[in-house]
Amino acid sequence: MDGGSRRSSSRRKRGKEVESLRKGPWKAEEDEVLLSHVRRHGPCNWSSIRSNGLLQRTGKSCRLRWVNKLRPDLKNGCKFSAEEERVVIELQAEFGNKWARIATYLPGRTDNDVKNFWSSRQKRLARILHVSASSSRPQKNKRKILASCDAPRTVDIKRPVVEELSAKPEQGNSADQGYDPANLMPDFIYAAPLLAIPPTVFNSEILHPNFSIDGNLHKETQPHSSHHDFSNLQSRFPFGQDSQGFPQILDDPEYFNLIGPEAANSSQFSVDNVFLQSPGVGQCNTTNIDIDDATMQGPFLEDLPSCMPDQFEQLPSPSRW
DNA sequence: AAGGAACCCAACCGCATTCAT
DNA sequence: GATGAATGCGGTTGGGTTCCT
CATH class of the missing domain: 1.10.10.60 (Homeodomain-like)
Incomplete structure (x- = not known):
């Protein structure tokens, strides 16, 4: 023709x-x-x-x-496993919104599946941050648990986090479950890129060793130093290139050498300090951090609305997002 | 039980790229 | 090389379902 x-x-x-x-x-x-x-x-x-x-x-x-x-090889009607979620998160950070490409790493999943999964995850995160910051109405969704609540506060940062990510929530009212700090740290690791927290900020402010160790803030006399440079960390731990993923680095002693000797020498990390409490929020027993303190001023706080630090909530584990 | 919010997901749309003529 | 068709991809939407108050 x-x-x-x-x-x-x-x-x-x-x-x-x-x-x-x-x-x-x-x-x-x-x-x-x-x-x-x-x-x-x-x-x-x-x-x-x-x-x-x-x-x-x-x-x-x-x-x-x-x-x-x-297509015969599809996993229809089957929720994303913790491992699949982890792969999506890592590959999205590496490739961006290349859903078709990401889907090639997930047998039985289509680009549409990945896209839908990511989209609903983003919406959830946006809602958690935005709604809680702007609405005076009480949260209706019980599945969201405020990080600021009375509960044990110390978590072993070096424990394998993969188990935690794949752990299913207990049945029943989440209010009865209380607040499990052991699940918080890995969740926040994943939340950081989703919240668009710059890696350097994430490393220096969130994993800052002086926020840590015994639950009290150890004030620094010097500005945050270069050993918190995340690019160094990322080149040493190129997570995303294999299925092991980012969480595995927490089991690598070299990781702690890179983020700081204090953290390397400690097996404990206080999650209180991950969720910075602004002064005056004090109905809970988290460590209140003085925002005016010069040592506390950094890109993490500057990048967020002033009301944000007291609006952080515990994100459910990825399998619950 | 009802109503509304949140969630899930199938399917459409528009645009870009590749292929065939 | 130009053109249109076919294909691929990412963004978006709308309807059904589930959860919560």
């Missing part, structure tokens, strides 16, 4: 297709026709399905249906 005749026949077809094109949810019969086409011709020539009068769907729609729902 030459270009001219192809164009004119294409115009004729376009006029016809507008009136007979079907949209919306797929019926089982349509799926069967599509599957039959793929069995015969393979997953290609999508447009021929309509041009042959098999379905009143665009080739694009047929392809999408096959890729997202009918």
Whole structure:
């Protein structure tokens, strides 16, 4: 067929297709026709399905249906596992919103799955931060637990965090479960990139060794030093390149050498200091940090609205986001 | 039990790229 | 090389479901 005749026949077809094109949810019969086409011709020539009068769907729609729902190797109706969540988070940090590329690392998952997963995660995070900061109404969702509550506060930062991430929440009212600081640290590690906290800030302010150790703030007499440079850390621990992921670095002693000798010498890390409490919030027993204190002023606080530090909430573990 | 918020996910749309003529 | 079709991808939307008060 030459270009001219192809164009004119294409115009004729376009006029016809507008009136007979079907949209919306797929019926089982349509799926069967599509599957039959793929069995015969393979997953290609999508447009021929309509041009042959098999379905009143665009080739694009047929392809999408096959890729997202009918492919035999899909994990349909199955929630993302903790491992899958971790992979998505790491790869998103590495590749950005390249969902199709990320999906190639997740057998049985489509770009749409990854995209939906990420999108709902982002919405949740945005809501947690924005709503709690702006709304005076009490939170309706029990699944969100304020970090500022009475509970034991010290967590062993060196314990394997992978178990914690894959641990399922106990059944029942979260208020009864209390606040489990052991789950908080790894969650915050993942929350940091999602909250757009710059890595250097995350490292120097969140994992700052002087925030730590015994639950009290050890004030520094010197500005935060270069040994907190996250780029150094990242080059040493190129998380995202394998399935082990970022959490594994917490089990590597070299990590603590990089973030600081104090932390390296301690097996304890106080989560109080991760969630900085502004003065006056004091209905809880977290460590209050003086925002006016020069040693506490850094990009972490500057990058956030002034009301933000007392608005942090514990994020549920990734499998609960 | 009802209503609303939050969540999940299928499917569409627009744009970019690749392929075929 | 130009053109249109086919394909691929990311963003968005809308409806159904679940959870909570």
